[in-house]
Amino acid sequence: MERRKVGILGATGMVGQRFIQLLSNHPWFEIAWLAASDRSAGKAYGEACKWKLDTPLPKHIAAMTVQPNVPEGCTGELPKIIFAALDADIARELEPKFAAAGCAVISNSSAFRMAADVPLVVPEVNADHLALINAQSWRKQRGGYIxxxxxCSAIGLVLALKPLEERFGIEGLFVSTMQAVSGAGYPGVPSLDILGNVVPFIKNEEEKMQEEVGKLLGKVDGSSIKMLDAKVSAHCNRVAVEDGHTECVSVKLRKKATREEILAAWREFAPLSGQHLPTAPDQPVEYDDAVDRPQPRLDRMRGRGMTATVGRLRECSLLDWKFVVLSHNTIRGAAGAALLNAEVLARTGQLNKLGVPVNTEAKLQAVMA
Incomplete structure (x- = not known):
């Protein structure tokens, strides 16, 4: 695979730092451009960023000059692959500008997740949704897309649900989350609010989960997605855990399933097998049969932080089955998820013609024919 230059929007934030950590030794991508807000632009990255991760900041990254968060006016060539780690309001303004400049914007923001022509993707779950990029006006006119x-709380959940949906169908779903403080970014939740406490509210989180599960498990229907026909109810709570979102799930299936059949569905779920994607885990869902697992401290780094761990499968007296699922919220749930999306785009050739409008490409093919 050709090594491609990439940029990071919002590079100084916690998700931006995860992007740098995961991309530093990546065999397919090379960090060539870092951008952040006006207060950081023009500074060396090591000066602008308060590095908070458990691996050292690479020296060559620390020495890079932070660019403005705009496609115009940057020093050096703007990479055509942009990883975006922006707050939703800022992303709503900036991401279309980069798509209009012919870039592939691979976003962790919620700004465009539910747009009809923007794919919302977990590759093991719905990589076929990437076909939606060809319906985007940016792709047609300038060769870019989003x-x-x-x-972060939806990703581990749908990894556990996808094999069940494929084999048995899902009619209804109840989920209650215990979400880590790192999901709130840095500095996150004040210590006096979270230590020894549970905060039973995370702004917009329940709505996001309920909407996004329907789109993720839905089907491509022309230039949009037909949502999953299932009822979803979510309770979202912030707890005093550093990393790792834990979720208690009850599910009603359309077709009755035994415990052995459900365990087999998870065990045999390996849709990316053979694609040799650097960030993809060997097993996207692992079941742990210990009575007290999964736990964030013990299980969040399975599959280098990209595997969802499931446990405590048992019958539910209200629905059909209930279980617990855990995933690393800033790796699988954020930067790692976007990076895996980029790897799928690279493997399927969707990064080869960035900046070439679809309309122009079609005309050239017609002339050559």
Whole structure:
């Protein structure tokens, strides 16, 4: 695979730092451009960023000059592949500008997740939704597009649900989350609010989960997605855990299933097998049969932080089955999710013609014919 230059929008934030950590030794991508807000632009990255991760900031990244968060006026060539780690309001303004400049914007923001022509993708779950990029006006006119990954709490959930939906169908779903403080960014939740406490409210989180699950498990219907026909109810809570979202799930299936059949569905779920994607885990869903697992401290780094761990499968007296699922919220749930999307785009050739409008490409093919 050709090594491609990439840029990071919102590079100084926590998700931006995860992008740098995961991309530093990536065999397919090379960080060539970092951008952040006006207060950071023009500074060396090491000066502008308060590095908070458990691996050292690479020296060559620390020495890079932070660029403005706009496609115009940057020093050096703007990479055509942009990883975006922006707040939703800022993303709503800036991401279309980069798509209009012919870039592939691979976004972690919620700004365009539910747009009809923007794919919301977890590759093991719905990689076929990437076909929506060809319906985007940016793709048709300038050769760029936007691809998004879901909310951090939705990703681990749909990884556990996808094999069940494929084999048995899903009629209804109840989920209650215990979400880590890192999901709130840095500095996150004040210590006096979270230590020894549970906060039973995360702004817009329940709405995001309920909407995004329907789109992620839905089907491509022309230039949009037909949503999953299932009822979803979510309770979202912030807890005093550093990393790792834990979710208690009850599910009603359309077709009755035994415990052995459900365990087999998870065990045999390996849709990316053979594609040799650097960030993809060997097993996207792992079941742990210990009575007290999964736990964030013990299980969040399975599959280098990209595997969802499931446990405590048992019958539910209200629906059909209930279980617990855990995933790393800033790796699988954020930067790692976007990076895996980029790897799928690279593997399927969607990064080869950036900046070439679809309309122009079609005309050239017609002339050559």
């Amino acid at each position: 691809v998004t990954n879901p909310n």
